[in-house]
Amino acid sequence: MPETARHRGAALAVLSAASLMVVLDSSIVAVALPVIKTDLGFSAPGLAWVVNAYLVAFGGLLLFSGRLGDLAGRRRVFLTGVVVFTAASLAAGLSPNAATLVIARFAQGVGGALASAVVLGMIVTLYPEPRARIRALGVYSFTQAAGASIGLVAGGALTQGLDWHWTFYLNLPIGVAALLLTPLVIASDQGLGLRTGVDVLGALLVTGGIMLLVLGIVQTGDAGWSFRTIGALALAAALLAAFVLRQARTKTPLLPLRLFRIRAISGANLTMVVMVAGFLGFQFVTALYLQQVLGFDALTTGFAFVPTPVVIATFSLGLANWLNTRFSPRAVLVTGLVTTSAAFLYLTQVQTGGGYALHVLPSLVLMGAGAGMAIPALMGLAMSHATSSDSGVTSGMITTTQQVGGAIGTALLAAVAATRTTDLLAAGAAEKEALASGFRVAYGYSAGLTALAAVIAAVALSRRSVPAAPSPAAEAPAGQPDPAR
Template identity: 45%
Template structure:
């Protein structure tokens, strides 16, 4: 793949702003409808059992197409893939807002997820291409990490304000002006690149297997709450997903030009970081949804009040990811920062176990929000940078798609599993004669504990699997690229440093 010419510093940050805006919209649109579901249900007449499809349709389109989109970005050009995905996402958002019936909303949510996958899958590949200076890359990853760490919280904040202040249609319409402005800027500022060409890896059979397998897997996970883990529906579709994905692995091992070369997983850091990403998102995203339900169903908060309650989490995530993550990563290394920040997340989730049926916000919810925001804001940039360690720049889009897929599957599985666990425990308590508020609180507590266990498992993976990646001195310490800068691992100016494109961890 031919690398694009480096844009000017002004255009570089303008392009990055567009990428971050899309990255944040992708995450926000997973959670923004959470506090709007009841309004949508009332307006469009959704039955209770079908309401979850407003979220599931988006997740299936997003998770099912991420891996394919990342590889296609490497083959046909990442800018072309990004602009196409952003265009589809914007049009689908407008049609979601205009939906007058259930079928139209669900179909457009799927298209919205598909457009999000096309754009999101290549974002990291573009960022790593336009930022070769280590200090700039560290700063960029900190800002990017804020969008991923705080996106769910910002979605709930925006959803609450728009639903209470205007109506649920604007939960989707808000994407349209942002998307149109982003398209204009993206065309002008993102450097053009030429992909390797479809003849370098257009494995259409592999693409069909992995796309159908991923979609079926996400569908199975997303409908667990409706059908149950042991139902014929879940087992049947789950087996089907396993068969398709197994066939894809077999195809990847034997094809001359596979869609996903299995050798990419030889990197301990790439494989380990994706596992950490899966567990971290599985715990934190599901917690964000569940704590929003807790605040409305137990504490009695309105949608807008629930949104404002999330502000400290978003502020903490922003402050830590933007102001601290780059400095800490360069001083201590990605693995060390990741382990410490995951410990903060786990502590915040464990604190949530003490939330009562009549919570005092400052005492019972605020500490968890601050710890979760700070930990996520520091963890996400380190996780993403570690997961982008590939052998060749031509694999950057694929690595970006893998990272996105790990997060999406973790999100879907976490939400499905933890909501099912909370609901089952609540029903058991109600059957035993417990009052409704206490039963709900007990169910939420059990799911919070499972979320904490997922993050503790992520810490174990980081400790045992990942290898440290030295990032150089923090800004101000001096280095070969100018004052306060040492070359980023993976660049030609960093002799003797484990390379991102040929990492030490790539050797089994």
């Protein structure tokens, strides 16, 4: 199948749309949780599993799914994931009771992991030219960075305009379209072959370890540092340690440890964990501030986030290629992280009597600019040394660290905000002031996390560890069009 610019653009559109579907699902459901609780009779602790069941399955299976793509073929794994995710979305929308919904959400996580883990590897294969790859990664990064904000808007509109079932039904037309179009625009790949060896024990160790890690992290918000939480984290550490030992000794490792000796890959993954912890924690806290302090309803809260994806689109879709070519991905990444840290520092000034335009909007714009610079640059750095045989597992690894970072950030910021609020309420402070003070502390943590990510990127991603930014002259011979156009 010829890989013309139009053909590759169609393939990128399908992959990005499927990725957006998965990202939307993580935030679109959050807005509908109060209504779901009432309709299906969830208890307060049980309601958390509408989110946690998805996170545990999704985070736990990403790494294995990425390696499975290398072995069995990335298109095959992608299509399997879309089928599972779409079917599970239908089951979730039709759920008659709480137990069915939780099971369907777990199945969505399985499908989401299979589909998402291989997308970056497929994009890297489609766009081998550095300049075209930067532009393609900008499109993908937009879906990752802006998808959660778009989900808040869609979730509020669907829940208030129709009902919560439609937050799941929305996935059906996207999933069906992806299933029909993928065989037409993305060529089949054979992979290395399952006969080369699937490390079943390694897959069980890493999947169980990451599932328990995510479970332990998300439980801190409800159970605190209970025996159950500590036990889950301790067992996760033991399983992951056993996984590392297994990978060092087996002839067919699920995750070749040599990848961690590549500074661009290890540094990018470490930066991703810390960066996303600050990014997603910010979104969670800001949604609470808008609703609990400023009195916004769910739909208004969703629309309040619109400036962020608009600015992200401006940078990731319009300026990312020029910035990364003119300077370097490392410089653009550090600049973007410093910009987001400044946005969070500005939010530490929020007040109970504050207004959206003065205290929130400027930070949302800065946040969009910083994320629009940082995420495409970081994705490119993470995949810069991926070979054709390792692109799936490298893609799965960066997506796993992204997921773990989001879980850490949300749990951490929720905990510090709740602790500060509880202390002030016990001291006799007014409820809104106590809430606002807790959010200010959380924003301070977000600023610290993104500043730390900037330091890690500056140190770990030294100029010698990453490929030089391509010059336009070196990319396409004279007279030939840029294939990404």
